[in-house]
Amino acid sequence: MGPVPSPICANKRKGADMKVLVTGATGFLGKYVIEELVEQGYEVRAFGRNQKAGQALQGPSVEFFAGDFSQEEDIFAACEGVDAVVHAGALSTIWGPWEQFYRANVLGTKRVLEACRHFGIKRLVYISSPSIYAAARDQLDIKETDAPKENELNFYIKSKLQAERVISQYPQVPSVILRPRGLFGIGDTSIFPRVLRLSQQFAIPLIKNGQQLMDMTCVENAALAVRLALEMPQAHGQVYNITNGEPHSFKDLLDQALEGLQVRKRYVKLPAGLLAFLAQSFESIYRFFRIKKEPPLTLYTYYLMRYSQTLDISAAVRDLGYRPRLTISEGIAKYVQNYRNN
Numbered sequence: 001m002g003p004v005p006s007p008i009c010a011n012k013r014k015g016a017d018m019k020v021l022v023t024g025a026t027g028f029l030g031k032y033v034i035e036e037l038v039e040q041g042y043e044v045r046a047f048g049r050n051q052k053a054g055q056a057l058q059g060p061s062v063e064f065f066a067g068d069f070s071q072e073e074d075i076f077a078a079c080e081g082v083d084a085v086v087h088a089g090a091l092s093t094i095w096g097p098w099e100q101f102y103r104a105n106v107l108g109t110k111r112v113l114e115a116c117r118h119f120g121i122k123r124l125v126y127i128s129s130p131s132i133y134a135a136a137r138d139q140l141d142i143k144e145t146d147a148p149k150e151n152e153l154n155f156y157i158k159s160k161l162q163a164e165r166v167i168s169q170y171p172q173v174p175s176v177i178l179r180p181r182g183l184f185g186i187g188d189t190s191i192f193p194r195v196l197r198l199s200q201q202f203a204i205p206l207i208k209n210g211q212q213l214m215d216m217t218c219v220e221n222a223a224l225a226v227r228l229a230l231e232m233p234q235a236h237g238q239v240y241n242i243t244n245g246e247p248h249s250f251k252d253l254l255d256q257a258l259e260g261l262q263v264r265k266r267y268v269k270l271p272a273g274l275l276a277f278l279a280q281s282f283e284s285i286y287r288f289f290r291i292k293k294e295p296p297l298t299l300y301t302y303y304l305m306r307y308s309q310t311l312d313i314s315a316a317v318r319d320l321g322y323r324p325r326l327t328i329s330e331g332i333a334k335y336v337q338n339y340r341n342n
């Protein structure tokens with residue numbers, strides 16, 4: 001890594017005079033990052049392809065810049081005149097052809113880094129994913145250095161690992177990598193909606209009575225970590241796990257969410273071997289017939305249900321001063337309140 005830069009906004013109101021490009025602005029995390037930055041006085045250039053979602057973000061401190069970050073001209077034009085970049089944009093799903101993951105997550109990240117290097121961007125915060133740790137075993141207190149060199153459980157994971165490697169190939173760009181786990185909150189289109197659907201249409205499968213530990217993150221806390229990663233000089237060149245730091249059992253989380261949502265709790269206890277067999281079979285069939293839709297069960301989802309996985313966030317606490325603002329229960333209550341009001 002290159003020389004350690006000075007804090008990007010020392011001795012000022014946090015974001016005064018700072019302009020930050022946020023990719024993935026039209027997505028789930030991106031919106032919260034923008035909110036967090038604007039609250040602290042930053043100017044934001046919100047980047048994404050979805051014009052409608054982008055225009056809805058615009059405000060006194062937020063301008064929308066429509067573009068595709070895997071297109072050199074788009075991302076170069078967007079980076080001109082900004083001080084820092086948060087690269088939260090990605091193809092963030094667990095099923096699909098490698099070419100799409102490669103283009104969005106690997107090539108796209110390379111283009112972002114080229115633009116950052118060209119314009120001498122003071123800091124890049126890259127949003128990676130702890131899914132890269134996924135393995136067929138319980139893993140507690142995973143440290144950032146425990147990341148495997150390769151993991152091809154799915155193309156998303158493979159692409160996120162490759163993207164991290166791309167970051168290390170640009171030492172001239174002062175970068176920070178964050179690995180936030182299991183984001184949830186209002187606007188989540190993934191975790192809670194899936195659970196709800198499953199519970200309403202069928203039942204939620206439990207292995208070993210759902211006692212496996214899960215380490216989730218309120219999306220507001222992840223957005224806070226992103227801002228801290230932009231601001232803290234000691235974060236330069238580092239990688240940080242981000243969670244709420246309060247692992248709960250799978251079943252406990254489900255109970256809290258489903259009770260709050262007043263949805264009938266429907267669980268079905270299934271043997272791990274059966275679910276592993278189903279996941280493997282679905283994946284093989286879907287791959288063979290090139291089915292674009294995500295299979296009803298994938299190996300990745302099976303691993304999430306089967307094994308405990310918790311992350312050590314002490315590095316983020318120490319270097320970034322990261323202290324989660326919302327507890328898991330508060331995050332769930334907020335989600336539930338919004339769900340009931342809508």
Ligand SMILES: NC(=O)c1ccc[n+]([C@@H]2O[C@H](COP(=O)([O-])OP(=O)(O)OC[C@H]3O[C@@H](n4cnc5c(N)ncnc54)[C@H](OP(=O)(O)O)[C@@H]3O)[C@@H](O)[C@H]2O)c1
Pocket residue numbers: 023024025026027028029030047048049050051053067068069070087088089090091092104108127128129130179180181182183184190
């Ligand atoms: N959600 C989680 O639990 C979780 C956990 C760990 C890590 N992460 C990481 O956190 C980041 C944000 O995730 P998220 O949940 O907010 O995902 P998301 O809601 O799917 O948002 C991703 C955004 O990326 C944008 N994007 C994708 N390809 C693009 C391209 N070629 N050019 C421009 N924009 C592009 C999309 O914007 P347009 O539709 O406007 O193109 C989309 O809104 C991702 O890097 C993801 O890997 C997420």
